[in-house]
Amino acid sequence: MRPGLPEWTVLAVTTERPVHGFAVAALTAAEGEIGRVWQIPRPIVYRAIGRLEESALITAEAVEAAGGPPRTLYTATAQGRESVRGWLEEPVPHVRDMRSELLLKLAIHHRQGSDPGPLVERQRAALGPIVTALEAELVGASAFDRVLVAWRHASARAAVDFLDEL
Known part of the structure; x- marks a missing residue:
């Protein structure tokens, strides 16, 4: 699978800590921290989770059932973490991709407290x-x-x- 921006976004968020799809969807909604840069509709978030899990880049870690429907927590695998590290350091190939992909990478660097230099x-x-x-x-x-x-x-x-x- 060749990840697109939805997959890269979900994968990057799962490297931070175990997270469920609903939380990722909130982050990538229009008013969310990442959504200010790159919005991903909730169905696309869940589709990305499925693709990443099939590719062994994330794995289901636990099920959270605190006061609502059970939610599966996902975390990046070692291969997923390595992939994200490489992607975050790779420049975008086209100027037109800077508004979406480069700003997304910069937002993730900011979230993770890593140096975008x-x-x-x-x-x-x-x-x-x-x-x-x-x-x-x-x-x-x-x-x-x-x-x-x-x-x-x-x-x-x-x-x-x-x-x-x-």
């Missing part, structure tokens, strides 16, 4: 060649292609400026 540095390094290539494209672009390249260049430069501010 290495990720920010890697992301900055990954953007350098993109900005350079777009600058070269601007020189030869004509008509509406120039508009598109100019937009992409301005977006990439803004992303670099954002990383520099961090």
